[in-house]
Amino acid sequence: MNLKYKSGGYFAVVLFVAIFMGSLSASAQVPADSTSKDSTVADSALLKQIEAQMQAAPAAQPTGTQTRSSLSFNPDIGVIGDFQGSYISKGEKNFDMYLNETEVSLQAAVDPYARADFFLSFGRDPVTGKYGVEVEEGYVTTLSLPAKLQLKAGKFREAVGRINPTHPHALPFIDLPNAYVNLFGEEGLNDEGVSLSWLTPNKAFYQELVFQTTAGYTESPAFVRSEGNHLVYLGHLKNFFTLTDNATLELGLTGISGPNDSARTTNVGSFDLTYKYKPVQMNTYHSLTWQSEFYYSHNNQTEDHSVDAIGLYSFIQYQLAKRTFLTGRYDYGEKPYNNSIKEQAYSLTFGWYATEFSKMEVEAKTTEDNIEPRFYQAWLRWIFVIGAHGAHQY
Amino acid sequence: MAHTERININFLPGDRQRNISILKFENKTHMKRISIFTAIAFFVFQHAVAGTIKVVTTLTDLKSITELIGGNKVAVTSIATGYQNPHFVDPKPSYIINLSGADLFVTIGLDLETGWSPQLLASSRNTKIQKGAPGYVDASENMALLQVPTAANRAEGDIHIYGNPHYWLDPLNGKVIARNIANGLERVDPADKAIFEANLATFNKTIDDKMKDWQAKMAPFKGSKIIAYHNEWVYFEKRFGLEIVDFMEPKPGIPPTPSQLVKVINEIKSNNIKVIISSPYFSTSSSDVVAKQTGVKVVTMATSTGAFPTVKTYFDVFDYDIAQITAALK
Numbered sequence: 001m002n003l004k005y006k007s008g009g010y011f012a013v014v015l016f017v018a019i020f021m022g023s024l025s026a027s028a029q030v031p032a033d034s035t036s037k038d039s040t041v042a043d044s045a046l047l048k049q050i051e052a053q054m055q056a057a058p059a060a061q062p063t064g065t066q067t068r069s070s071l072s073f074n075p076d077i078g079v080i081g082d083f084q085g086s087y088i089s090k091g092e093k094n095f096d097m098y099l100n101e102t103e104v105s106l107q108a109a110v111d112p113y114a115r116a117d118f119f120l121s122f123g124r125d126p127v128t129g130k131y132g133v134e135v136e137e138g139y140v141t142t143l144s145l146p147a148k149l150q151l152k153a154g155k156f157r158e159a160v161g162r163i164n165p166t167h168p169h170a171l172p173f174i175d176l177p178n179a180y181v182n183l184f185g186e187e188g189l190n191d192e193g194v195s196l197s198w199l200t201p202n203k204a205f206y207q208e209l210v211f212q213t214t215a216g217y218t219e220s221p222a223f224v225r226s227e228g229n230h231l232v233y234l235g236h237l238k239n240f241f242t243l244t245d246n247a248t249l250e251l252g253l254t255g256i257s258g259p260n261d262s263a264r265t266t267n268v269g270s271f272d273l274t275y276k277y278k279p280v281q282m283n284t285y286h287s288l289t290w291q292s293e294f295y296y297s298h299n300n301q302t303e304d305h306s307v308d309a310i311g312l313y314s315f316i317q318y319q320l321a322k323r324t325f326l327t328g329r330y331d332y333g334e335k336p337y338n339n340s341i342k343e344q345a346y347s348l349t350f351g352w353y354a355t356e357f358s359k360m361e362v363e364a365k366t367t368e369d370n371i372e373p374r375f376y377q378a379w380l381r382w383i384f385v386i387g388a389h390g391a392h393q394y
Numbered sequence: 395m396a397h398t399e400r401i402n403i404n405f406l407p408g409d410r411q412r413n414i415s416i417l418k419f420e421n422k423t424h425m426k427r428i429s430i431f432t433a434i435a436f437f438v439f440q441h442a443v444a445g446t447i448k449v450v451t452t453l454t455d456l457k458s459i460t461e462l463i464g465g466n467k468v469a470v471t472s473i474a475t476g477y478q479n480p481h482f483v484d485p486k487p488s489y490i491i492n493l494s495g496a497d498l499f500v501t502i503g504l505d506l507e508t509g510w511s512p513q514l515l516a517s518s519r520n521t522k523i524q525k526g527a528p529g530y531v532d533a534s535e536n537m538a539l540l541q542v543p544t545a546a547n548r549a550e551g552d553i554h555i556y557g558n559p560h561y562w563l564d565p566l567n568g569k570v571i572a573r574n575i576a577n578g579l580e581r582v583d584p585a586d587k588a589i590f591e592a593n594l595a596t597f598n599k600t601i602d603d604k605m606k607d608w609q610a611k612m613a614p615f616k617g618s619k620i621i622a623y624h625n626e627w628v629y630f631e632k633r634f635g636l637e638i639v640d641f642m643e644p645k646p647g648i649p650p651t652p653s654q655l656v657k658v659i660n661e662i663k664s665n666n667i668k669v670i671i672s673s674p675y676f677s678t679s680s681s682d683v684v685a686k687q688t689g690v691k692v693v694t695m696a697t698s699t700g701a702f703p704t705v706k707t708y709f710d711v712f713d714y715d716i717a718q719i720t721a722a723l724k
Contacts, residue, residue, distance in 0.1 A: 112521075112526065141516070143516065143519075143524055144524075148494060148519045150517075199490065199519055203491060206487040208487070240486070240488055241488075242486065242488045245475070248488070250487075278484055280477070281477045281478055281674060281675055282675065283478060283479070283675075284479055284482050284675070285677060322649055355551075355648070356509070356552075386548075394484050394485050394486050394487065
């Protein structure tokens with residue numbers, strides 16, 4: 001029965017090949033005209049190549065080959081749930097719990113020239129408690145530009161240092177650093193526009209230069225959408241050094257210029273430094289990451305008044321065992337519109353990463369500033385993923 | 395020396411034109427020599443560049459086989475080392491430098507490298523090596539796969555939806571890998587097809603010759619029951635007639651739990667199992683606990699070329715592993 005089926009299969013293949021070869025020879029037998037000599041030569045060369053390839057093919061067919069199934073053109077689909085519980089020592093309502101975000105990712109190649117990535121976020125409005133949907137990211141990226149260039153267009157998290165391009169669920173802490181939120185808000189600098197990146201020909205270490213132009217995001221404290229034609233411009237230089245097989249260093253420089261809520265320009269400069277120790281052999285058991293970012297913003301408010309503000313964070317993440325991580329972070333931030341407001345915070349996060357597809361974290365944080373008394377916060381977060389799960393940046 | 399002095403004089407105003415002609419005259423022979431030398435150097439350089447196919451492989455076994463098939467026509471680098479977990483390679487941007495200039499990319503495929511290689515490929519800006527391009531070699535093409543699941547369910551742990559991807563641990567599958575690599579090399583360098591085919595024939599013969607030796611060494615232990623740390627030995631197990639009774643991991647990718655250790659200890663005692671096989675990138679602490687309880691031997695096998703300093707080629711993987719396991723089973 002099996003043999004019969006197999007011979008039927010072979011017969012179908014032979015028939016298909018015969019029809020294919022027939023159609024080839026038929027096309028080769030198109031009546032010749034005065035210019036067909038070259039094309040006949042080319043055709044016979046092509047036929048020879050096809051014949052050669054077909055001769056080579058049977059050798060590549062071992063017995064017992066299994067066919068692959070469930071192929072489709074559907075994009076890779078993943079859903080990430082982010083459930084949180086929170087505590088704050090000030091105010092009326094101290095405890096809360098909520099499905100912070102549900103992120104749906106859809107990712108696939110568009111054609112041989114580009115790929116597309118969509119991240120739809122179903123989030124809860126902290127004030128109304130109602131859920132709404134927004135396009136967190138949606139962009140097309142080229143795969144085939146010359147000169148080591150890559151173009152991206154759509155809505156995307158911009159190339160500011162290390163925190164901003166990372167989706168919050170992939171960060172090793174639950175809240176975002178104060179300095180970062182002061183400048184870019186809880187949602188980060190996530191804007192609509194185009195991005196051109198160039199992989200420099202530097203062979204000694206990885207170096208990438210990124211230029212981005214965006215329309216201006218309405219919810220960022222540093223930048224707003226201009227009423228006129230003022231766009232946000234960003235440049236980022238990423239330098240990545242392999243120190244040893246087990247240790248790497250990344251150094252990034254970012255400059256951003258864009259319209260602010262005074263209808264003038266705010267300029268932001270930032271610097272990021274990341275050291276990672278991951279022993280290659282036991283990289284799933286032990287690792288250490290030390291990551292810091294420094295921000296400087298120059299906010300022009302009137303013709304003769306501007307505000308200079310700085311901010312920074314620095315964290316160390318230490319992997320205690322295969323599935324447990326401890327992260328300590330220090331924050332310092334000034335408000336970009338009023339540098340007399342200064343904040344300082346310390347936080348500690350313990351993470352249990354059950355698998356690649358789920359992790360639980362608990363974070364405690366204390367914040368002091370020069371306006372209100374010290375207060376305390378705590379969070380509990382459970383991240384869980386179903387479906388496809390794209391790789392994170394290193 | 396005279397050449398340098400003339401150049402300096404050249405910059406004096408007024409005398410400029412005259413000095414250039416003196417320079418040209420005095421250095422005519424010199425220039426001729428330089429141009430011949432430059433032409434030769436350029437030719438040699440061009441030839442060297444044109445003659446070398448730059449290959450990036452995901453694993454070291456693919457590097458070893460590519461070097462054996464490509465000979466002096468290839469310059470190969472591997473992203474992963476031979477002693478790291480191939481599922482969890484960190485996608486460091488530095489790997490992109492080699493990928494951006496590569497002529498050929500060779501991957502184990504299926505979904506072994508899914509957590510890191512697609513991201514690196516997409517960032518490489520190299521159209522020659524993207525999936526579907528002539529420079530993309532999926533070494534699993536035409537591979538007879540084992541453990542192809544009938545349903546994909548992550549409740550089963552880290553299962554691979556296309557089948558178990560550790561197929562290179564059967565030396566006969568090495569021949570299929572080598573065929574796929576040869577096909578790739580011939581696509582990007584058709585002129586050297588004869589060389590690749592000859593090297594492929596030599597590779598296949600070496601595998602066949604060594605197989606006799608490996609089979610003979612393993613023959614006395616046919617049917618031996620063993621425990622493995624992770625489900626990555628099924629191809630080796632089937633080829634050499636071993637029987638893996640259970641795994642230290644309760645489910646693929648889930649670290650050993652106390653209840654799993656108790657289960658394994660009982661299985662070792664009731665089946666008189668002598669060996670637990672593990673890999674260089676797994677902690678041996680739980681296996682050591684079981685060893686202490688039962689007297690079983692824990693053997694760290696080479697999962698890839700370069701796993702240990704003596705494992706220099708794809709053939710050495712089997713020489714090493716068979717020596718280790720036969721010694722432990724005696």
